[in-house]
Amino acid sequence: MTATLAPRGRTTLSDQAVERVATQAVTEVADVGGAAHWLLGETLNGTPEKRSAQVSATVDDTTAALHVRLSIAYPASVARTTEQVRDHLIRRLHELTGLVVTRVDITVVALYLNQPGPRRVR
Template sequence: MTTTYAPPAGRHRADEVEQGEESGDHVETESDRGRTTLEPRAVKKIAARAAGEVDGVGEGAKVSARVDGETATLDVQLPVSYPASVARTTEAVRAHLMRRTHQLTGLTVPRVDIVVSALKSAEVRSGRVW
């Protein structure tokens, strides 16, 4: 009989995988299977894309990430689309980045610091006015 534990989607390592065989049980741990390491630049790219998934965010969000074991901390420079509420947009981005970064990397994100770097107008200017 074989029983395999599949970790939830987004986890970057399995805590335990149990395999039962007739001769006895074997517990496979992280050290048996290997380790996955996420570089801060990969976390930074994931978070920057995730920021763009939130309504009210203008193009060009910039993110820096610090990874320490199972935890990531994010610093975000965020352009907000005018006339979106800055307070609502930044809170939505903070919550989304915590959830989405964890979902895609398995890292816990306890802190997201945001600096609103610009207010971007939604109107597109075409040509020159004389």
């Protein structure tokens, strides 16, 4: 006698859940910071601020599209860093959620100094 398995059902991930997973995955990439309003390590009010990247996701059954806003440590290559983020997000989201990431749009909102030193007066 052969046992037949009943259908197991479906697991659905919300856009918000995927956004949180993707935001955490972005932090795993070197030279990437948050989407604060920074300009070379300073926020608009002059105080350094730590924030995570901002990710919005659109999930459709087995696929996801992402839009990421982040900052990059100066003097890292913007092109190389964004490509690393894109590749990492595609791989990690598939590993963690099983989703196929079809698109990753990245907006670099600022550059920041990785380790700001003392200010010099010229």
